Amino acid sequence: MQRITAATAAPLFGTDASRRIEQAAAATLPPHALMQRAGLAVARLAMAVAPNARTIWIACGPGNNGGDGLEAAAQLQGRGFAPVVTRIGDDTRLPPDARASLQRARDAGVRFADAPPAHADLVLDALLGLGAARAPGGLMADWLRRMHAGPAPVLSIDLPSGLNADTGALSLNFLAPAAHRTQDARRLCLSLLTLKPGLFTGQGRDAAGELWFDDLAASPGDVPLTARLPGAPVPMNRRHATHKGSYGDVAVVGGAPGMAGAALLAATAALHGGAGRVYLAPLDAALPALAPTQPELMFRRPAALPLEDLTVVCGCGGGEAIRDLLPQVLGGSRALVLDADALNAVAADEALQRQLAGRAGRPTVLTPHPLEAARLLGTGTAEVQADRLRAATELAQRFGATVVLKGSGTIVAAPNQTPWINPTGNARLATAGTGDVLAGMIGAALAAGHEPMTAAWQAVWTHGERAERWPAHRPLTAGALARC
Template sequence: MTSGGAGADRELTGGGSEANGAAEAAVARADLVVDGIVGIGGKGGLRPDAERLVRAVRGIVVAVDLPSGVDADTGEVRGSAVRADATITFGAYKPGLLIDPARTHAGALRLVDIGLDAHLPADPDVEALQHEDVAALLPRPSAESDKYRRGVVGVVAGSARYPGAAVLAVSGALRGGAGAVRYVGPAADNVISRFPETLVHSGPPAKAGRVQSWVVGPGLGDGAAARHSLEDVLASDVPVLVDADGLHLLPTGGDLRKREAATVLTPHAGEAAALLGVSREEVEAGRLAAVRALSERYGATVLLKGSTTLIAAEQQPVRVNPTGVGWLATAGSGDVLSGLIGSLLATGLPARDAASVGAYLHGLAARRTTAPHGAPIAAYDVSTALTDTWRDVLA
């Protein structure tokens, strides 16, 4: 660790209690501290001497390559770690700089190109989409398109207790590129009163009409009718997104590879923990391992929601969504996301791309809504911002 202040740069190292005390005092006086305690191969938290030194810091901290004490490969933090104001990394982003909990230790990120492009792997462990990637994936209707050619997404959501979940899921689906939304469930009156363009049916899903994808689960409840709806949808031959109550109704450890089409699961940390049979704390501490384990166990594309949204599909790099904001932690925002991704599935996007693009747009819409200084938002605010967000990405 080096400190800068009063015109001097000094390297600070341990060497006895007197030397350590002097180092801590020097660090405390520094306006700028450069963290280079541990390299990218380091494992575990900071050692006691380093931890005491870090606690003495009062100035700005800039980490070299990554904050000391975080795991570069997984984003895990096993013990004490540096919390940097900024991190300057070299050659390529490390997974630990993009995935929580380590991401919150990195501060502002800056990548410095040192000519490693030719030596980087073609298939990285983790990747993050940018504007141009998302723009290339967004569906575009042609002159010959009609509402059915653009795709119809079916939404099985809501209940007498939670009719709003149906409304929010449909709101996301209407702004996800599909040509029509077909709602199935007991909240039809609520949906129609807000969105008269929606096609509605009392059910069961198999008799509601042809769709190109299904969204099932938000606000569905846990009764026999909900279970039958989930079974009906999973028996279809189109892509299915399962969220919220639908996840609770999945058989533990059930393999979804038997389905003819793709399945997308969208749990938050608590739901992921239940599906894996572990604690929520274990999922939050090792988000990368958890999303991979879920995808492998269920044979599905898995979007793990939370402070860092991760998308995993078997035999492919995990995608990290870079657009989310803390204000998205609000009731109903996941329902909007489910409808949005389901709509993208109906347009023909592959499951991994639909989940990635949906998460990207969802996060940007929240940023647009809460900008410029950050303010509370409601889930419906996010759905109404999706059209302008889509336009921004294309522009």
């Protein structure tokens, strides 16, 4: 069993892949062995979380997820704890593994109750796992809301019940409104056999809480991955005999009247991200040609940029004005990061879309937030958020580019590659300008010579990790993030 951290590199398997791995593992083991391993793993984590628990409420559902809960109940009872099991479902329709675990729990003397105990020191959510087929309702919904509103830690078995393992969409939102988050009790999830992508994006992070993983000593074999966790990037080793030209030139094109700050943030981030030289080409001609807080930046007129030699970061604070420059930027830039208003302009113009797709082969990274992604796909934000992996992958295929779909669990996708899900970051990043900073950081990584997918995930990982390291009592600003 391992704790999953920002530094964990691991494959992620969706529902179908997890089922295949489960079937292959079960075929080589005695009947019921996997569920016994699952129950033991859950019991061990439960004992570590609440070693002095007097009452452990275990809410069990009608399938094998409930079976894991029953198996954990038997194990906990045998170790001197006092689990109280409440169950939903018909005994005659229990799958065989779960039925065997029900018998083992009964034999162990576990207490079964019709209603949850009035007080619990720990709750195990064994209502639904991979088999969640619709939104929990009735008693199941009541129990879920009750356990997540209470003060006791909630340990979800395999998945928080109702969380889609593939998408991170939560079919019953048991999370307290954002403003009440400080009242949340501790949440943990022990993912079994495989780590699932839905735990890391969408509502997965909030629903699961602290993540743990036990592979039940089963190997994924040759089942293809659905996505990956990248692990921490290795810091770049700068050789002595290098010079500023070795680290590439970035030019930021953006900053229309009233939005100069966005371009300045991106340029500052590119500079602190290690770029050899950074040019700033503002769309507002009235801007002074010096940023007193960042004198290293070199100001140029957009038309004077030698695009074919540059990594161009385009769109930060671009407003309407960016549209007229896009044909040159798309056609000429050696490497390109398209953000914000540049993406909106592309979404509104089929000729620009064709030109963007025609760049295939030259490094190109798109960094949409969900609304920008929805505009590019011609759909709505809710549809994008309902399946972030699919949205990012579809955009990557459509435009032949690397796509960074931002938000909780940022997705990095590229054509015909397994997507990455970024585990770092937090809601302190939900403040204006942090996306501009990310665009500048990706620009610096591209200029240094990383291929687009690597440049993108490494910058996304580092951007999020900076927010995690930021002191909790101090609000994070984009300007500070750019200079970390």
